[in-house]
Amino acid sequence: MSLHAQATRFMPWLTPRTVTGPTDEVVIVGAGLAGLSAAMRLAGAGRSVTVLEREDIPGGRAGQIQLQSDDGTYRIDTGPTVLTMPDLIADAFDCLGEKMEDWLELSPISPLYRAFYPDGSVLDVHSDVDEMAEEIASVIGPEEAAGYRRYVDFVSDLYKYEMNDFIDRNIDSPLDLLTPDLAKLVAIGGFRKLAPKVREYLKDPRTERVYSFQAMYAGLSPYDALAIYAVIAYMDSVAGVFFPKGGMHAVPQAMAAAAEKHGVKFRYGVTVESVETTGERATAVITTDGERITADAFVLNPDLPVAYRDLLGQDPWSIRRLDYSPSCYLLLAGSSASYSKIAHHNIHFGKSWKGVFDDLIDRQQLMSDPSLLVTNPSRSDPDLAPPGKEIYYVLFPTPNLDSPIDWNLTKDRYRDEVIRTLEERGYVGFGDAIEVENITTPKTGPTAAWNAALRSHPRTLSSRPGPSDRATYGGRTWSSPARVPSRA
Numbered sequence: 001m002s003l004h005a006q007a008t009r010f011m012p013w014l015t016p017r018t019v020t021g022p023t024d025e026v027v028i029v030g031a032g033l034a035g036l037s038a039a040m041r042l043a044g045a046g047r048s049v050t051v052l053e054r055e056d057i058p059g060g061r062a063g064q065i066q067l068q069s070d071d072g073t074y075r076i077d078t079g080p081t082v083l084t085m086p087d088l089i090a091d092a093f094d095c096l097g098e099k100m101e102d103w104l105e106l107s108p109i110s111p112l113y114r115a116f117y118p119d120g121s122v123l124d125v126h127s128d129v130d131e132m133a134e135e136i137a138s139v140i141g142p143e144e145a146a147g148y149r150r151y152v153d154f155v156s157d158l159y160k161y162e163m164n165d166f167i168d169r170n171i172d173s174p175l176d177l178l179t180p181d182l183a184k185l186v187a188i189g190g191f192r193k194l195a196p197k198v199r200e201y202l203k204d205p206r207t208e209r210v211y212s213f214q215a216m217y218a219g220l221s222p223y224d225a226l227a228i229y230a231v232i233a234y235m236d237s238v239a240g241v242f243f244p245k246g247g248m249h250a251v252p253q254a255m256a257a258a259a260e261k262h263g264v265k266f267r268y269g270v271t272v273e274s275v276e277t278t279g280e281r282a283t284a285v286i287t288t289d290g291e292r293i294t295a296d297a298f299v300l301n302p303d304l305p306v307a308y309r310d311l312l313g314q315d316p317w318s319i320r321r322l323d324y325s326p327s328c329y330l331l332l333a334g335s336s337a338s339y340s341k342i343a344h345h346n347i348h349f350g351k352s353w354k355g356v357f358d359d360l361i362d363r364q365q366l367m368s369d370p371s372l373l374v375t376n377p378s379r380s381d382p383d384l385a386p387p388g389k390e391i392y393y394v395l396f397p398t399p400n401l402d403s404p405i406d407w408n409l410t411k412d413r414y415r416d417e418v419i420r421t422l423e424e425r426g427y428v429g430f431g432d433a434i435e436v437e438n439i440t441t442p443k444t445g446p447t448a449a450w451n452a453a454l455r456s457h458p459r460t461l462s463s464r465p466g467p468s469d470r471a472t473y474g475g476r477t478w479s480s481p482a483r484v485p486s487r488a
C-alpha cells in the first residue's frame with residue numbers, strides 16, 4: 001500500500017476531494033480565464049455547463065476598454081499583457097476538439113522584453129538561448145553569458161520537476177506534495193531564496209534583475225520568494241512571450257466563443273450573491289435578483305477570499321492568514337507620439353532594486369526610485385489604435401491597500417509623477433502627446449470591470465498574516481467545496 005493510501009485510510013480527510021454522485025449539471029460563477037477554461041474542460045467532458053458572469057463580457061481581469069478620439073477608437077487591454085505558455089490555452093481548446101489556431105492568431109514577440117538600465121545600457125531579452133547568450137556577451141561580457149546558460153539549465157530543471165507534479169496537478173492534500181520531484185527540487189536548491197540563487201549564476205545586476213523580476217508576477221519580492229519561483233522566468237524568458245491579434249482580450253473572447261459553440265450557456269449581467277449548501281455540498285446559487293439556480297456541482301471563479309467571504313459567508317483561518325500582493329497604478333494612453341527605441345514590452349529599471357521591494361512591501365509606500373513596465377501593443381497590432389497612433393500601457397507597481405495612501409488625493413499627483421518619470425526615462429513629450437487616457441489606482445476603477453480587475457489576491461506561499469480585500473496584481477481560481485468533477 002502506498003504512503004498516500006495508508007495515510008488516507010487513517011486520515012480520511014486527506015482523501016482527494018472529488019465530487020461524488022451526479023455531476024451532469026455544472027454552474028460556473030465567473031467568466032474570467034479560469035472560469036472559461038473550466039467551462040471548456042467540463043463541456044468537453046460531457047457536462048452541461050452554465051456560466052454566470054456579472055459583467056456584460058467574458059474575460060474578467062483580461063478586459064479591454066475602448067477610448068474614442070477624434071481620429072478613431074483605441075482598443076486597450078486593461079489587464080494582462082504578458083502571454084506565456086499558449087500550449088495551456090491550446091489544451092483547453094483541445095478538450096473541445098477545437099484547434100486554438102482556428103480561434104486565435106498568436107504571434108511570438110521579439111524581443112520578449114527590452115530592459116533599460118539607469119547607466120544607459122539596454123538589454124534585449126530573447127527566448128532563443130544562443131541569441132540571448134550572444135546579447136549578454138555583447139552588452140555585459142562572455143562570462144555572464146556562460147552564467148546565463150547555466151541559469152537556463154537550472155530553470156529548465158525547475159520547470160521539469162515542478163510542472164507535472166506541482167503546477168499542472170490538483171493538490172488535494174499535503175501528501176500530494178511528497179513526490180520524487182520534491183526531493184529533486186530540494187537538491188537543486190529550489191527552496192532557497194530566489195535572489196541569492198539567481199546570483200549563483202548571474203553576477204551582473206542587469207541580468208539578475210531581468211531574470212528575477214518575474215517573482216513579482218506572483219506578488220513576491222525576489223528577496224522573499226523561494227527559488228522555485230524562478231520557474232516563471234523559464235515560462236516567459238525561455239519558453240517565449242506571445243501576443244494575440246486584437247489584443248489580450250481576444251483570448252477570453254475566443255475561449256467563450258468556442259465554449260458556446262459546444263453548448264456552454266453564458267448568462268451575462270448575472271451577479272451571484274450566495275452559494276446555498278447542504279452539509280459539505282453546494283446545491284444552488286442565489287443571484288442578486290433572487291433567482292435560485294441549482295446544479296450538481298459548482299465552480300467559483302472569484303478570488304478565494306472573495307468566494308469564501310461573499311459567496312459562502314465563511315471566514316476560515318486558512319484564508320485570513322494569507323496576505324496580499326502589491327498592486328499597481330495603471331495609465332492607459334492613446335497617443336500621437338511614437339518612440340523608435342522601445343519594443344513591445346519595456347522594463348525601465350531604476351537605480352535601486354531591493355529598495356523597490358522594501359518600499360512596496362515593507363514600507364508600504366510608493367517607489368522612491370521607480371522600476372516600471374511600458375507596453376506598446378500597437379507596435380505588434382497597429383489595428384488596435386487609429387492610423388498612425390500608438391497605445392501605451394504604463395504600469396507602476398504600488399503598495400496594496402494595507403498602505404495608508406489615500407488614492408483619492410494621490411491619483412492626480414501620481415499621474416504627474418508617472419509622466420515626469422517617463423519623460424526622464426526617454427519618452428520625450430509623453431504628457432503632451434496623450435490624446436485619450438484611462439487611469440486605474442489600487443483603490444478605484446472607472447468601470448465595474450476595472451473594480452473586478454483589481455480585486456484581492458493572496459500572495460502564494462506566504463506566511464505573513466494580513467487582512468483581506470486587498471488590491472492585487474494576479475488572480476486565483478477556486479472550485480467550490482463541491483469540487484469540479486474529474487474529466488470523464
Ligand SMILES: Cc1cc2nc3c(=O)[nH]c(=O)nc-3n(C[C@H](O)[C@H](O)[C@H](O)COP(=O)(O)OP(=O)(O)OC[C@H]3O[C@@H](n4cnc5c(N)ncnc54)[C@H](O)[C@@H]3O)c2cc1C
Pocket residue numbers: 029030031032033034035052053054055058059060061062078079080081082083270271272273301302303328330452453454455472473474475476477
Ligand atoms: C493590471 C493587471 C496586469 C496583469 N498582467 C498580467 C500579465 O501580464 N500576465 C499574466 O499572466 N497575468 C497578469 N495579470 C493577472 C491576470 O489578469 C489574472 O491572473 C487572470 O486574468 C485572473 O483570471 P481569473 O479567471 O482567475 O479571475 P478574474 O479574471 O478575476 O475572473 C473572475 C470573474 O468572475 C466574475 N465574478 C466575480 N464575482 C462574481 C459574482 N458574484 N457573480 C458573477 N460573476 C462574478 C468577474 O466579473 C470575473 O469575470 C494581470 C492582472 C492585472 C489586474
